[in-house]
Amino acid sequence: MNGGKELTEMRELSAAEITKAVKDLFIDANINLGEDVLAALHRALEQEESPQGKEILNELIENARIAKEEGIAICQDTGLAVVFVELGQDCHVAGGDLSEAINEGVRQGYQEGYLRKSACHPFTRANTGDNTPAIIHLDIVPGDTIKIIAAPKGGGSENMSRVMMLTPSVGMEGVKDFIVQRVRESGANPCPPVIVGAGIGGTFEQTALIAKKALLRPIGSTNPDPELAAMEADLLTRINNLGIGPQGYGGRTTALAVHVNMIPCHIASLSLAVNIQCHAQRHKEVVI
Ligand code: SF4
Numbered sequence: 001m002n003g004g005k006e007l008t009e010m011r012e013l014s015a016a017e018i019t020k021a022v023k024d025l026f027i028d029a030n031i032n033l034g035e036d037v038l039a040a041l042h043r044a045l046e047q048e049e050s051p052q053g054k055e056i057l058n059e060l061i062e063n064a065r066i067a068k069e070e071g072i073a074i075c076q077d078t079g080l081a082v083v084f085v086e087l088g089q090d091c092h093v094a095g096g097d098l099s100e101a102i103n104e105g106v107r108q109g110y111q112e113g114y115l116r117k118s119a120c121h122p123f124t125r126a127n128t129g130d131n132t133p134a135i136i137h138l139d140i141v142p143g144d145t146i147k148i149i150a151a152p153k154g155g156g157s158e159n160m161s162r163v164m165m166l167t168p169s170v171g172m173e174g175v176k177d178f179i180v181q182r183v184r185e186s187g188a189n190p191c192p193p194v195i196v197g198a199g200i201g202g203t204f205e206q207t208a209l210i211a212k213k214a215l216l217r218p219i220g221s222t223n224p225d226p227e228l229a230a231m232e233a234d235l236l237t238r239i240n241n242l243g244i245g246p247q248g249y250g251g252r253t254t255a256l257a258v259h260v261n262m263i264p265c266h267i268a269s270l271s272l273a274v275n276i277q278c279h280a281q282r283h284k285e286v287v288i
Pocket residue numbers: 075076077078153154155156157189190191278279280
């Protein structure tokens with residue numbers, strides 16, 4: 001009995017199709033730098049005043065061209081395999097389980113794309129051998145499609161990222177100071193120019209997740225919240241006044257963008273995450 005309500009028909013998705021999509025996305029993401037990043041690098045080149053800064057930006061653009069033309073990775077650090085999944089609630093995955101389908105796609109992609117396997121045991125440092133396990137973030141959404149975003153994340157920029165539980169009294173100015181300070185202390189380590197993803201609010205783990213999701217927004221886009229858009233513009237100016245410059249050789253281009261996500265937090269907390277992303281800003285997506 002269904003209480004008189006119509007039953008929604010489930011759309012069937014094959015696990016094999018998901019595996020193939022994940023494999024193709026990781027190869028594509030590691031080889032083909034996004035058009036938004038390339039455009040931002042070209043814009044930065046026009047505005048950069050430092051000769052060393054200009055030289056590095058030219059090299060990054062040239063590096064992206066060679067990677068694309070020769071089908072090789074943009075950077076030797078091909079990252080841990082971060083996967084964002086938006087699974088329509090009217091979908092059914094058939095012929096295998098979703099996590100294993102994604103992990104198999106990572107396995108195949110890193111093998112067939114000649115991508116370095118970077119996942120290891122935290123203490124023994126023994127490599128897992130196939131870049132699994134993938135880091136899978138799953139959202140259940142309306143609809144009968146699945147959206148998969150592959151976002152390989154390099155270690156150098158991830159190491160410079162932080163989650164902080166601030167006291168609410170620091171307010172917006174305190175949050176901005178922490179973000180700028182984090183970029184200043186990171187110096188050349190995250191391979192600038194960087195993209196800064198900031199998450200404000202939520203619980204400890206949620207803050208980090210929304211900071212990482214902020215990195216997925218196209219560079220050059222405007223935050224739909226005018227207050228956050230103004231905050232991003234101010235932060236970008238302050239960060240680019242630090243003088244770290246491309247690869248830390250000095251110059252105006254320390255960051256290509258600052259993206260902020262904000263959600264409500266506990267009355268006792270003001271959580272902040274700063275997820276730093278290097279110029280090898282890689283993410284590709286597909287909807288099946
Ligand atoms: S931080 Fe980015 S550009 Fe630098 S080595 Fe790691 S992945 Fe490559």
